[in-house]
Amino acid sequence: MPSSTDPSTDRSTDGWSQALQDTRHLVAFRARTVRRPRAAVAGVVVVLLFTAAFALGPTTLDVAAIGSPALERAVDNLRGNLGAAFVVFLLLAISAAMGSGGGRELMSRSESAIHPISPVTEHLGALVLAPLNLGWLVQLWGLLAVTALVTSSDRLLGAHLVVLAWVLAATAVGQAVGWAVEGVRRTPHGVVVVRFVSGAVVVALAGLHLAGVLIPLVRSLPTTWLAETMQTPRWPVAVLVLLAVAVAAVLLGARPAGWALGQPAREELRVQSGVHEARHVPEPRWGSPDRALLRRLDRGSVWRSVGMRRGLLVLGLGPGLIALVAGLQWSSVMLLPGLTASGAALLFGVNAWCLDGKGMVWRETLPVSDADVFDVRALVVAECMAAVSGITIVLALLRNGLPPLVTGVTVATCWVVVLVQVLAIVMTWSMRSPYAVDLSSPRATPAPHGAMAGYAGKLSLVTTLTGMFFTGVTALPWAWAPPLLALPFLVWSILKLRRARRRWLTPAERARVVLTVAAV
Amino acid sequence: MHKRQLGENGPVSQPPVPAVVVRDLHVRFGDVEAVSGVDLSAHSGQATALLGRNGAGKSTTMKVLAGVVPPTAGDVTVAGHDAATDALGVKRVVGYCPDVGGLVPRATPWEHLQLSARLRRMDVWEERGRDLLERFELGDVAHRVVGGFSHGMSRRLSVVLAALHEPSVLLLDEPFDGVDPLGVEATLEVVADARARGACVLLSTHLRDLALEACGTAIVLRGGNRVAAMAAADLTGEAYRALLD
Numbered sequence: 185m186p187s188s189t190d191p192s193t194d195r196s197t198d199g200w201s202q203a204l205q206d207t208r209h210l211v212a213f214r215a216r217t218v219r220r221p222r223a224a225v226a227g228v229v230v231v232l233l234f235t236a237a238f239a240l241g242p243t244t245l246d247v248a249a250i251g252s253p254a255l256e257r258a259v260d261n262l263r264g265n266l267g268a269a270f271v272v273f274l275l276l277a278i279s280a281a282m283g284s285g286g287g288r289e290l291m292s293r294s295e296s297a298i299h300p301i302s303p304v305t306e307h308l309g310a311l312v313l314a315p316l317n318l319g320w321l322v323q324l325w326g327l328l329a330v331t332a333l334v335t336s337s338d339r340l341l342g343a344h345l346v347v348l349a350w351v352l353a354a355t356a357v358g359q360a361v362g363w364a365v366e367g368v369r370r371t372p373h374g375v376v377v378v379r380f381v382s383g384a385v386v387v388a389l390a391g392l393h394l395a396g397v398l399i400p401l402v403r404s405l406p407t408t409w410l411a412e413t414m415q416t417p418r419w420p421v422a423v424l425v426l427l428a429v430a431v432a433a434v435l436l437g438a439r440p441a442g443w444a445l446g447q448p449a450r451e452e453l454r455v456q457s458g459v460h461e462a463r464h465v466p467e468p469r470w471g472s473p474d475r476a477l478l479r480r481l482d483r484g485s486v487w488r489s490v491g492m493r494r495g496l497l498v499l500g501l502g503p504g505l506i507a508l509v510a511g512l513q514w515s516s517v518m519l520l521p522g523l524t525a526s527g528a529a530l531l532f533g534v535n536a537w538c539l540d541g542k543g544m545v546w547r548e549t550l551p552v553s554d555a556d557v558f559d560v561r562a563l564v565v566a567e568c569m570a571a572v573s574g575i576t577i578v579l580a581l582l583r584n585g586l587p588p589l590v591t592g593v594t595v596a597t598c599w600v601v602v603l604v605q606v607l608a609i610v611m612t613w614s615m616r617s618p619y620a621v622d623l624s625s626p627r628a629t630p631a632p633h634g635a636m637a638g639y640a641g642k643l644s645l646v647t648t649l650t651g652m653f654f655t656g657v658t659a660l661p662w663a664w665a666p667p668l669l670a671l672p673f674l675v676w677s678i679l680k681l682r683r684a685r686r687r688w689l690t691p692a693e694r695a696r697v698v699l700t701v702a703a704v
Numbered sequence: 705m706h707k708r709q710l711g712e713n714g715p716v717s718q719p720p721v722p723a724v725v726v727r728d729l730h731v732r733f734g735d736v737e738a739v740s741g742v743d744l745s746a747h748s749g750q751a752t753a754l755l756g757r758n759g760a761g762k763s764t765t766m767k768v769l770a771g772v773v774p775p776t777a778g779d780v781t782v783a784g785h786d787a788a789t790d791a792l793g794v795k796r797v798v799g800y801c802p803d804v805g806g807l808v809p810r811a812t813p814w815e816h817l818q819l820s821a822r823l824r825r826m827d828v829w830e831e832r833g834r835d836l837l838e839r840f841e842l843g844d845v846a847h848r849v850v851g852g853f854s855h856g857m858s859r860r861l862s863v864v865l866a867a868l869h870e871p872s873v874l875l876l877d878e879p880f881d882g883v884d885p886l887g888v889e890a891t892l893e894v895v896a897d898a899r900a901r902g903a904c905v906l907l908s909t910h911l912r913d914l915a916l917e918a919c920g921t922a923i924v925l926r927g928g929n930r931v932a933a934m935a936a937a938d939l940t941g942e943a944y945r946a947l948l949d
């Protein structure tokens with residue numbers, strides 16, 4: 185009798201048909217378990233409205249009528265780089281699939297263990313969930329907006345269809361590559377191989393950029409043909425080619441998915457059976473030893489998780505390397521700490537109490553002040569965010585050198601503001617909407633996928649707007665202005681954080697969080 | 705040396721003030737009333753079994769006694785501490801083995817013990833910790849992350865954590881669930897030791913035979929209410945079944 189993980193069963197049409205049915209059932213199950221269906225529907229409507237706005241809004245801009253040479257140059261530049269933007273989307277799809285251990289899961293591993301869910305179903309589920317990623321949506325909106333800006337109105341429909349076909353194809357290819365990488369990672373020395381190859385790719389790209397050949401190389405890729413063809417009457421050819429690629433990638437992606445999921449998750453198993461020798465009780469220079477011990481336990485819960493460790497490293501090094509290699513201006517660097525801090529918060533901070541899992545009930549029986557527990561957890565969330573965003577700033581400093589005084593003060597102020605903002609927001613969410621999740625798998629997320637998409641959107645919006653505000657502040661001539669202007673932001677966020685803390689200190693509220701997170 | 709028999713509440717005379725007093729306890733979670741008017745008392749030096757079907761309110765009552773869930777209404781006193789107003793005091797005197805999980809997934813058993821001992825101001829605990837781990841056959845995994853533990857290993861470690869600080873009130877919620885015979889034996893020894901040093905033991909379980917072996921008194925809950933309190937020896941299979949229906 186074939187097992188559910190036997191790839192041979194997936195070769196037949198029946199296997200795909202069953203997998204499609206199973207995926208439909210799983211999606212319906214997840215949809216029924218959404219806690220706030222109205223909010224979910226509102227979220228979908230907002231996404232569709234944004235998509236329509238980005239796809240059509242720029243057509244109202246008549247560049248020729250404005251007559252600005254700078255604007256015309258900018259539009260020409262966007263037109264020339266549209267092919268490169270397609271490549272960036274593909275890289276994002278690949279990195280998202282790699283970062284989530286092959287792809288997101290419709291049902292957590294512990295929940296799905298009792299069901300005959302095939303690797304094809306897992307593969308299709310990951311594809312369905314791929315758009316629930318703010319990076320994916322932002323890139324889609326960006327492509328639609330640039331296409332609308334550089335394409336004449338009579339060719340716009342065809343060009344947009346090409347963009348959508350590319351998004352489908354790139355997502356499917358990215359998913360297939362993600363599964364393949366996860367398969368390699370699960371081989372005996374796979375982790376080392378993946379790390380080495382990833383590092384080599386990053387170094388190679390950085391070398392090509394520094395040598396000045398990266399842009400010409402990217403422009404020579406077939407995506408440039410795609411960007412040109414989509415604005416001609418031959419656009420149906422591009423759509424057909426891309427749809428064929430998408431279908432092939434979906435079908436072929438099931439193979440590496442079956443291979444990856446058929447192997448033991450060595451890194452997770454190694455971490456789950458990891459040995460950590462006893463250490464003395466910490467004797468901190470400041471603060472109480474109780475809090476130091478709680479902090480050590482919480483830090484261990486973060487760094488002993490494969491997903492969180494991997495995520496923090498990628499967030500710490502990725503944007504920083506871009507700043508280092510690409511030589512971003514300080515105005516652009518200003519936006520990065522908020523985005524990387526948001527990314528770190530999305531690893532666990534949005535559901536901060538889930539670090540303890542079912543151990544939350546035992547933690548709650550310990551005779552320690554409830555305020556200490558909250559403060560330590562908030563501190564550990566803040567540490568993670570400060571670490572990854574701090575690396576970005578340090579690498580930008582290495583590339584750009586010391587900024588002018590006002591710019592330096594503004595960057596530092598903006599960094600502090602976004603850290604406190606994100607901390608206040610995620611601790612509020614952790615109290616308001618706790619979830620029981622098992623973060624042992626890198627494919628797991630600290631909240632359901634729809635909620636995660638909403639969280640990512642809100643955090644990115646808030647931190648980007650804050651970053652843009654402080655970018656404007658650099659135009660002021662006074663170094664004391666940024667800290668002064670930061671005060672309202674800080675006061676607002678600290679009050680929000682204090683409200684979340686007060687909520688935690690209420691026994692009934694705390695019990696609700698504890699019992700929800702521990703799923704008892 | 706006289707060794708007390710399991711289940712025998714022994715020569716300790718009934719003290720005037722029970723260690724655990726619950727009067728008209730109500731616990732609500734939203735629209736659901738998990739416990740509706742439970743009354744019970746348990747004395748030091750005695751082991752009391754809390755029996756009942758799934759959803760009878762046993763685990764919720766235990767969580768209230770452990771200071772994890774505040775009572776919605778009613779009076780709950782644990783070793784002189786009011787659970788509604790002095791949860792921290794309750795936590796200091798109680799050792800609690802929760803019914804499910806109860807372990808931080810990415811910490812080791814030794815780190816669990818260290819934290820529990822440190823927060824209870826125990827200066828000398830390592831030897832007792834090692835001894836308990838050995839008794840529950842967890843000595844060789846003392847420094848391994850508990851995320852990879854089997855269910856039975858996790859249950860045994862939860863009992864160790866509850867017993868480490870020799871609490872004056874020991875709360876064991878389903879301690880035998882999925883535990884092998886050696887683990888059951890070690891748990892029964894922990895119960896006997898606790899009674900012998902004068903602690904109050906409350907043990908919640910579905911397993912009547914083990915409850916009778918460990919405890920001298922039995923309280924049966926049904927639908928969030930107490931329906932019987934009797935000497936454990938009087939709780940025959942037929943009587944128990946009649947109380948459950």
